[in-house]
Amino acid sequence: MAGRRNGHGERPRIGVLALQGDFREHIQILERLGAEPVEVRRPEDLQGLDGVIIPGGESTAIGNLMVHSGMLDAIRSFFYQGGAVWGTCAGMVLAASATTGPSQPLLGIMSALVERNGFGRQVHSFEADLEVKGFDRPFRGVFIRAPYFEDVGPGVEVLAEIDGRVVAARAGKVLVTAFHPELTDDTRFHEYFLREVCGSDERS
Ligand code: GLN
Numbered sequence: 786m787a788g789r790r791n792g793h794g795e796r797p798r799i800g801v802l803a804l805q806g807d808f809r810e811h812i813q814i815l816e817r818l819g820a821e822p823v824e825v826r827r828p829e830d831l832q833g834l835d836g837v838i839i840p841g842g843e844s845t846a847i848g849n850l851m852v853h854s855g856m857l858d859a860i861r862s863f864f865y866q867g868g869a870v871w872g873t874c875a876g877m878v879l880a881a882s883a884t885t886g887p888s889q890p891l892l893g894i895m896s897a898l899v900e901r902n903g904f905g906r907q908v909h910s911f912e913a914d915l916e917v918k919g920f921d922r923p924f925r926g927v928f929i930r931a932p933y934f935e936d937v938g939p940g941v942e943v944l945a946e947i948d949g950r951v952v953a954a955r956a957g958k959v960l961v962t963a964f965h966p967e968l969t970d971d972t973r974f975h976e977y978f979l980r981e982v983c984g985s986d987e988r989s
Contacts, residue, residue, distance in 0.1 A: 796819060796820055796821045797820045797821065797835045797836065797979055797983055797984075798820070798821045798823055798833060798834050798835055799815050799820050799821065799822055799823065799834065799835060799836045799837070799838065799978075799979070799983070800822075800823045800824075800825035800830060800831060800834045800836070800837040800838070801815070801822055801823070801824060801825060801837070801838045801840060802825050802826075802837060802838065802839045802840060802847070802851075802856065802860075802876075803824040803825060803826055804826060804847055804850040804851065804854065804856070805842045805843065805846050805847050805850060806840040806841050806842020806843070806847060806875060807840050807841050807842065807965070807967060807968070808824065808838075808840045810840075810965075810967035810968060811838050811840055811873075811967045811975075812824070813967075814966075814967055814972055814975050815975065817972065818972060818975055818976060818979065820979055825837060825856075826854065826856075827854060827855070827856070828854075828855045828856060828858075828859035831859055831860070831863045831868070834863070834868060835868070835869060835983045836868060836869035836870065836871065836978065836979075836982065836983040837860060837863060837868060837869070837870050837871075838870075838871045838872075838873065838876070838978070839860075839870065839871070839872040839873070839875070839876030839879055839880070840873055840874075840875070840876055840967070841873050841874030841875050841876065841929065841965050841967075842874075842875045843875060844875035844876075844878035844879050844889065844901060844932075845889050847875055847876075847879060848879055848889050848890035848891065849890060851879075851890060852890050857890055857892065860892060861892055861893075861894065864892070864894050864958065864959065867958065868958065869958045869959070869960075869978070869982045869983040869985075870892075870894060870958065870959045870960070871959075871960040871961070871962075871978045871982065872959075872960075872961045872962075873961075873962050873964070873965055873966065873967065874929065874930075874931060874932065874962070874963060874964065874965055875932075876961070877899065877932055877934075877961035877962060877963050878891070878899050878901045878932045879891055879892050880892055880893075880894050880895045880897075880959055880961050881893070881895055881897045881898065881899035881934065881961075882894075882895065882896050882897060882898075882938075883897070883898045883899070884898070884899050884900075884901055885898060885899070885900045885901075885935060886900075886901050886902075889901075894959050895937075895938075895941060895954070895956050895959050895961060896937065896938025896939075896940060896941055896956065897934040897936065897937045897938065897941060897951070897954065897961075898934065898935045898936040898937075899932050899933070899934055899935070900932060900933055900934075900935050900950075901932045902930055902932065903931065903932050903933040903935075903950060903963075904928055904930070904931040904932075904933065904950075904963075905930035905931065909929070909930060910927070910928055910929040910930065910931075911928050912925060912926065912927050912928065913925075913926050913928065913947060913964075914926075915945045915947070915952065915953070915964075916945065917944050917945045917953060918942070918943070918944045918945070919944070919977075920973060924945075924966075924971060924973060924974070925969055925971060926945075926952065926962075926963075926964035926965075926966075927964050927965045927966075927968045927969060928952075928963065928964045928965075929965060931952070931963040931964060932963050933947070933950035933951055933952055933963050934950070934951035934952075934954060934961075935950070935951075937951055937954060938956075940956050940957070941954050941955070941956045942954060942955050942956065945962075951963075952964060955982065957985070958982060958985065959982075960974075960977070960978055960982050962974060
């Protein structure tokens with residue numbers, strides 16, 4: 786099993802925000818890795834979770850649904866109480882503290898300035914082999930109207946970049962990827978999230 790539950794030796798319970806976007810793919814991979822996935826729609830669904838994944842989709846749509854369902858405040862509280870959060874693509878936008886574009890609801894749990902359709906302006910989607918810090922071989926990133934971080938704050942560790950644009954980063958218990966590891970067979974990012982991010986006692 787890839788993950789471990791903090792001290793209890795049980796399967797890690799990982800929520801996947803299921804308001805909009807490609808949450809089912811994350812759930813399948815979590816099941817394959819022996820974690821216990823939970824579809825999260827309401828604040829009470831967060832109880833007892835070790836981590837939460839915010840999937841790709843449309844960050845304005847997901848953000849507005851999060852405001853209306855109370856999930857924006859609830860995930861922020863979950864995070865500040867020591868829960869782990871991983872945002873992929875639209876989820877990376879939502880994790881950021883500021884956007885270069887028009888204002889939209891953000892969690893603001895990672896100190897970063899996001900360009901929300903950064904790569905989307907050039908090409909709708911593409912794949913690239915990424916050198917990821919700590920990985921022994923490249924990771925094939927699937928980018929779909931992908932964002933990137935233009936700038937990150939001092940506590941943010943850059944894990945991967947393309948031409949100086951940050952496409953994967955971590956700060957304590959928050960991980961972001963601009964691409965979609967759930968759309969590939971490579972489970973290393975899911976394993977990393979379970980083992981390193983959920984399993985860490987570090988707080989940001
Ligand atoms: N750029 C999109 C947004 O801001 C995200 C695209 C995606 O998640 N595939 O919502």
